[in-house]
Amino acid sequence: MPSLHPMYRGISANFVRGGATVLENAAHGSVEERNFEKTPIFYLLSRGERTGRWILAKGEGLDYPQLAEFALAGGTDHLVSLCEFPNELALRGLGFSLTSDAPGGFSDDQLAIVKALVPALGLAAYRVAVSKTATEILAVYTGARTSARILAGETQRGTGGSINAAILLADLRNFTALTEVYQPGEIVEFLNEHFELIDRHVEENSGEILKFMGDSVLAIFPTDADDPQKACMAALASAKNLLKATEELNRERTGNGGPNIGVDVVLHLGEVFYGNVGARGRLDFTVIGRAVNEASRLEKLCGTLEQPLLMSESFATTCAVPCQYLGSFELRGVSKRAEVFRLADAAE
Incomplete structure (x- = not known):
């Protein structure tokens, strides 16, 4: 068939x-x-x-x-x-x-x-x-996890609930500028190459991409109530692997005369609403909430701090790896200042 x-x-x-x-x-x-x-x-x-x-x-x-x-x-x-x-x-x-x-x-x-x-x-x-x-x-x-819930009957607006999850937000660096140089078909090909890498490394660590937003990707790793560290480690492994894979992709692409497209990744841990949002006849099964907004605002700091991978305080204190404190920053639309971390260098 x-x-x-x-x-x-x-x-x-x-x-x-x-x-x-x-x-x-x-x-x-x-x-x-x-x-x-x-x-x-x-x-x-x-x-x-x-x-x-x-x-x-x-x-x-x-x-x-x-x-x-x-x-x-x-x-x-x-x-x-x-x-x-x-x-x-x-x-x-x-x-x-x-x-x-x-x-x-x-x-x-x-x-x-x-x-x-x-x-x-x-x-x-x-x-x-x-x-x-x-x-x-x-x-x-x-996504597999979300589709299973929809097919199980969660199809009405507002159905869903609060969950705790590690959030991975990945954004292609300076991608908008490429649209001035390359044709739409080429732009789509670049997007697909990077989205394929992100999806592969998110899925292999039991995460799920919920949304493609232009040149950004939102993925979640739901936490176990007894072991939130497990979800954080899975999200961190995904981030490290996709950044490494991005470097390899860029080496291959620039070797053929193409552009070098970096990826900025933010990792956060918090409570989100996971369910149906939208109009009565046009729904989106996604996550919303303060934690999602904070992750989006944190992503803007990657360029400012010249760091491809940033972590929130809640994520850094939960994952079991050495982290370096980068400082306290104001986030637009967020009342509380954000304590921001990165992975510590091996020498440190």
Whole structure:
């Protein structure tokens, strides 16, 4: 079946008599996708037909690599049936293939059984595809943890609650100036490269990106009530890894004549509201609160202090690593002065 997943063009389930079922995802740009035009399914689609049969024992269809492989394995007959899904979805339908190794191929009775089976199989596959697509696409746009809460029924404005979390806010340095120099397509490519790095290192440490805001990223690491240090260490590991990965990316990009794009990261620990915010018919499942505002204001100090990684007092005193005190600073819109820290150098 085709897929709406941004990483995969389609999914197939392959099974052989006496063996296990194997699920395979064909990534966009993969060999499987590039070779799709060399398949019986593409042949039927291009001709507007819904069924096709190739008697392998008579040498039919052997110009298709897959059918030639089946014939070498003893296949004698190959049958393909297509089932269309409702056209309001980008999921076009189901391709169902059967290969026989019987000496005479499929009998008339077997062909009749397959013909009767396909509509029911298509309905079942459609139900699976819609459910799977809704779950996967929601996770792509909101994150796995958030999508699970939405699918569990938290869909009304105001639903949610207060949680304690380590907050990671990452912002691309001087990125606005690049929009004056580079074309929109190039700008998007730069953003995607950095967002990919940030997402990879946030996710591998059990964090979740909640929002892309222009050239900024907001991620959270919910804390365990008995061990808030664990979330802080996860957020810190993400920050250190993504900064290192950014240096490597910049070396590669500048080596090819591209720009050096730094990343400023702020780590904070505090209470936030995690839930649905917005209009009744247009919601955003996100975090808001004083801690989020403080993290945003702290990020502005990265450039002032010439530090790519800053930590709030609550974060620095909770994480289990040596930190250096940088001073007390006023934050716009925040009544209390912020005590700001950075990681201590090894020599210190």
